[in-house]
Amino acid sequence: xxxxxxxxxxxxxxxxxxxxxxxxxxxxxxxxxxxxxxxxxxxxxxxxxxxxxxxxxxxxxxxxxxxxxxxxxxxxxxxxxxxxxxxxxxxxxxxxxxxxxxxxxxxxxxxxxxxxxxxxxxxxxxxxxxxxxxxxxxxxxxxxxxxxxxxxxxxxxxxxxxxxxxxxxxxxxxxxxxxxxxxxxxxxxxxxxxxxxxxxxxxxxxxxxxxxxxxxxxx
Amino acid sequence: xxxxxxxxxxxxxxxxxxxxxxxxxxxxxxxxxxxxxxxxxxxxxxxxxxxxxxxxxxxxxxxxxxxxxxxxxxxxxxxxxxxxxxxxxxxxxxxxxxxxxxxxxxxxxxxxxxxxxxxxxxxxxxxxxxxxxxxxxxxxxxxxxxxxxxxxxxxxxxxxxxxxxxxxxxxxxxxxxxxxxxxxxxxxxxxxxxxxxxxxxxxxxxxxxxxxxxxxxxxxxxxxxxxxxxxxxxxxxxxxxxxxxxxxxxxxxxxxxxxxxxxxxxxxxxxxxxxxxxxxxxxxxxxxxxxxxxxxxxxxxxxxxxxxxxxxxxxxxxxxxxxxxxxxxxxxxxxxxxxxxxxxxxxxxxxxxxxxxxx
Numbered sequence: 001x002x003x004x005x006x007x008x009x010x011x012x013x014x015x016x017x018x019x020x021x022x023x024x025x026x027x028x029x030x031x032x033x034x035x036x037x038x039x040x041x042x043x044x045x046x047x048x049x050x051x052x053x054x055x056x057x058x059x060x061x062x063x064x065x066x067x068x069x070x071x072x073x074x075x076x077x078x079x080x081x082x083x084x085x086x087x088x089x090x091x092x093x094x095x096x097x098x099x100x101x102x103x104x105x106x107x108x109x110x111x112x113x114x115x116x117x118x119x120x121x122x123x124x125x126x127x128x129x130x131x132x133x134x135x136x137x138x139x140x141x142x143x144x145x146x147x148x149x150x151x152x153x154x155x156x157x158x159x160x161x162x163x164x165x166x167x168x169x170x171x172x173x174x175x176x177x178x179x180x181x182x183x184x185x186x187x188x189x190x191x192x193x194x195x196x197x198x199x200x201x202x203x204x205x206x207x208x209x210x211x212x213x214x215x216x217x218x219x
Numbered sequence: 220x221x222x223x224x225x226x227x228x229x230x231x232x233x234x235x236x237x238x239x240x241x242x243x244x245x246x247x248x249x250x251x252x253x254x255x256x257x258x259x260x261x262x263x264x265x266x267x268x269x270x271x272x273x274x275x276x277x278x279x280x281x282x283x284x285x286x287x288x289x290x291x292x293x294x295x296x297x298x299x300x301x302x303x304x305x306x307x308x309x310x311x312x313x314x315x316x317x318x319x320x321x322x323x324x325x326x327x328x329x330x331x332x333x334x335x336x337x338x339x340x341x342x343x344x345x346x347x348x349x350x351x352x353x354x355x356x357x358x359x360x361x362x363x364x365x366x367x368x369x370x371x372x373x374x375x376x377x378x379x380x381x382x383x384x385x386x387x388x389x390x391x392x393x394x395x396x397x398x399x400x401x402x403x404x405x406x407x408x409x410x411x412x413x414x415x416x417x418x419x420x421x422x423x424x425x426x427x428x429x430x431x432x433x434x435x436x437x438x439x440x441x442x443x444x445x446x447x448x449x450x451x452x453x454x455x456x457x458x459x460x461x462x463x464x465x466x467x468x469x470x471x472x473x474x475x476x477x478x479x480x481x482x483x484x485x486x487x488x489x490x491x492x493x494x495x496x497x498x499x500x501x502x503x504x505x506x507x508x509x510x511x512x513x514x515x516x517x518x519x520x521x522x523x524x525x526x527x528x529x530x531x532x533x534x535x536x537x538x539x540x541x542x543x544x545x546x547x548x549x550x551x552x553x554x555x556x557x558x559x560x561x562x563x564x565x566x567x568x569x570x571x572x573x574x575x576x577x578x
Contacts, residue, residue, distance in 0.1 A: 116304055119284050123302040124372065130323040138311050 013197055016174040019087055019161075020154050023094035027150050031099045032143065035106025036135065040118060050107065056100025061093075062159030068093040069163045085166040090174070093160040098150035105149055109142025110135070144213045148206055155202055175201075229259035231295060232408035233281065233376045238292040240276055240285045251276050251432040258295075258376055258408040264437075265419040266412040267455055268429035274412035277429060278302055278378045281410060298375030305380040307365030309353035314345060314364050317353045321368045339371035342401050358385045362394065370401055377402075379411040383418040395421035416457045428452050444501070446573055453499045458573065460500040460543045466490045466576075473569045480539035482518035482565070486572035495577040504571035505545040507534070507553060507563045514566035522561040527554070536565065 038049060071077050072084040083089035114120075117138070121131050136143065158176035165172030167181055175198045182191035240251040251273040258264055258281070268274050280288040282302040310317050318336045327335070340346040343363040348356065356364060362382065369377055382398070383391040399422060402409055412429075413419050419426065426444070427437035436448045447453040450461050464478035474490040475483050476498050484498050506513045520536040520543065527533075532554040536543045543565070547554040557563075 114306065114308055116306070117308050119279070119302075120304055120308040123282050123284060123300075123304075124321040124368065125299055125301070125325075126320070127324045134310060134320060134323075140311070 009194065009197065011170070012173055012175055012178050012194070013201070015087070015172075016155070016176075016198075017201070019090050019174055020094065020151065022091045023098060023154050024147070024151055026091065026095045027098035027102050027154075028147065030095070031102025031146070031150075032106050032136075034099075035103040035146075036110055036132075038103065039107045039110025040135075053100050053103045053107065057104045059097070059100065060159065061097050061153075061157035062163070064096050065093055065160030065163035068096065068160065072164060084164065085168055085172055087165070087172055090161050090165040090172060093164040094154040094157070097157060097160060098154050101150045101153055102146045105142060105146035106139070109139035109146075112142070113138065141213055144209055148209050148213075151205060151209075152202065155198070155205075229262050229408075231257045232260045232298075233258040233293065233295040233300065235281060235293050238277075238280055238288060240273075240280050240288045242276065242287070249273065249276075249432060251280065253277065253280075253434050256281075256427065256434060256437065258410050259425075260375075260408050261402065261406045262424040263402060263409040263411060263422045264425045264427060265423035265440075266410060266427045266429055267416065267419055268412075268414065269455065270414055272429045273432040274414070274429055275305070275380055276432075278380050278410065278412055281376070282378050295376075299372045300376040300378070301369045301372055301374045302378040303365045303369050303380065303382060305384055307361055307368075309356065309361060309364070312353060313350050314353050314356065314360075315340065315349040317364055318368050318371050321371050325372075335371050335373075339367040342370060343367045343397055359390045359394070362386070363397075366394075366398065366401075370405065370407075373405065374407055376408045376410070379409065381413055381418075382411060383413070383415075383421070391418060391421065398422060416455070426456065428455055430455075447499065448575075450497055450499070453573070458499040458501050460502060460505055461497060462541060463495065463497050463577065466492050466494050466496050468492065474574070476572075476574060478541075480518075480541060482538060484517050484567065484572055484574075485515050485569040486574040487569045488572070488574035490574060490576060496574050497577055499573040500543075500567055500571060502533070502544045502546045504567060505536075505543055506566045507536075507545060507547075507557075508566035509553065514568040514571070516564055516566050518565055520563055520565050522557055522559050522563060524559055525554070525557060536563065538565075 038046065068089065069084065072081070072089050073079055074084070083092065121134055126134070156176065158180055161174055162177045162180060165174070165177060167173050167177040175194055179191050179194045179198065182194065235253055235256040238251070238253040238256070242249045266274050266277060276285065279285050279302065281293060282300055283290065283293065284302065310320055315336060318339050319332065322332050322335065337346065340349055343366050345360060345363045345367060348360060353361070353364060366382070383394060386394060411422065423440045425438065426440050428435050428443065430451065436443055436452050444456050447456050447458055453461055462478040464476040464484070466474050467477045467483065468475045469492060472487055473485045474488065475485050476490070476496050477483050478498065486498060490496055508516055518538065520538045523535040523537045523542065525532050525534050527549045530549055532547045532549045534545050534547060534557065536545065
């Protein structure tokens with residue numbers, strides 16, 4: 001591998017981290033509050049919402065990619081925003097893939113608390129903002145599981161990234177789309193090298209988060 | 220001669236009036252309907268009742284946690300009103316953190332906070348567990364931690380849901396002593412619910428009996444224990460020797476009630492000759508007559524069984540067509556000599572026989 005190629009691999013790797021990281025943070029910001037709200041409240045139609053979230057957790061990324069492509073294409077509803085073949089478009093698509101995972105796992109974590117948990121906190125006269133902090137602290141292991149699942153989901157998906165991003169060199173090419181392209185071109189050695197980097201990243205991040213999770217369990 | 224000072228009545232810390240809570244729908248609908256209930260500073264009110272009577276619902280309503288209750292039906296409680304649940308929650312973190320949580324956003328200085336936390340942990344003898352993860356504490360330790368977490372708030376009203384649940388006899392005794400001391404020192408008004416009379420008697424100053432969502436009797440402890448309004452209440456407060464009969468004669472202030480199996484029981488209750496009445500005798504007041512003049516003889520019985528827990532022996536006695544029970548101190552006198560099948564005479568003091576006319 002020459003120096004230009006190496007620089008390209010580094011660039012693709014950092015772009016992957018940026019796109020996935022931004023999508024992850026956005027998905028957590030949207031998914032955790034919704035998961036907490038759904039987990040702690042009973043209202044008409046709740047089971048329908050929960051069923052939709054559960055279905056969303058298993059939605060194929062390629063279908064999400066197709067939906068986003070239709071919306072973001074020049075003739076689509078959001079065509080004027082220039083999201084097709086952009087990193088922002090990829091981040092939105094990956095966020096949509098991760099949000100149901102985050103909501104579903106957060107909801108399960110809140111649901112695993114004792115039914116009286118909220119009443120027990122309320123009877124101590126603790127203000128709402130501190131109650132929320134306590135709740136997040138209480139379910140932090142579950143939230144970490146949501147982070148790991150969401151990151152795994154978006155770091156490894158290729159369908160939505162290639163459909164929405166278009167695998168444009170220097171703009172929207174990320175590790176998964178690059179691996180697919182190299183494989184299609186018969187460059188198995190190069191594809192294998194990129195796959196190793198992707199697997200290494202996945203292991204590293206998941207390993208770090210798992211270590212945090214395990215240390216939290218013993219504390 | 221000077222007259223002794225009248226004891227100062229306890230200040231009412233929380234008063235419930237016309238408190239109504241509704242739960243469920245259709246055949247599973249449950250209504251709690253409490254006309255009036257006061258909690259007084261420095262006093263423990265024990266709310267007794269069978270499972271499903273609405274005891275926990277009442278506590279939650281008093282704590283303001285029942286959204287269907289009219290908030291105007293509860294008055295007072297200008298200071299903190301806090302409820303310790305039957306299964307206290309352990310928040311993630313150390314025991315000390317669990318107590319600190321209660322002071323979140325209360326505007327205290329760090330020195331005040333630390334001082335209050337240390338006092339609360341010491342009060343319930345768990346200072347040595349301060350740094351231990353709360354979720355690893357035993358049931359008894361967690362209960363003490365929950366009480367420390369409640370007392371750190373310096374509450375005006377403390378509501379306890381089955382505080383002695385899952386504790387052995389020694390654990391109950393220790394905790395009741397610590398609680399009693401804490402209540403005396405802080406003058407907090409306490410309401411405690413339990414379905415277990417023995418646990419209730421560890422602390423009760425006053426007793427309220429709740430049945431099917433309604434308060435059927437409340438008053439000073441001895442009044443409720445000795446003079447229950449109905450046979451159902453009598454059973455709940457441990458007056459297990461119950462019988463129906465007819466008032467047959469009167470000797471000065473004492474009426475005699477002949478119960479169906481030929482036994483005649485004296486009582487100082489105001490009755491009418493010729494009317495039907497029910498009588499109730501607490502087990503500790505029914506005596507086996509060994510000629511010590513321990514009450515008036517009322518008839519013969521046969522010892523059915525003797526069961527001892529090491530401290531007290533419960534003697535079940537069979538008369539012609541009913542069972543009675545009495546308590547003896549284990550390992551002494553009669554408790555050692557009596558055997559199943561022995562014939563004995565029964566005696567009772569008239570003042571220990573509760574009686575009511577049957578309408």
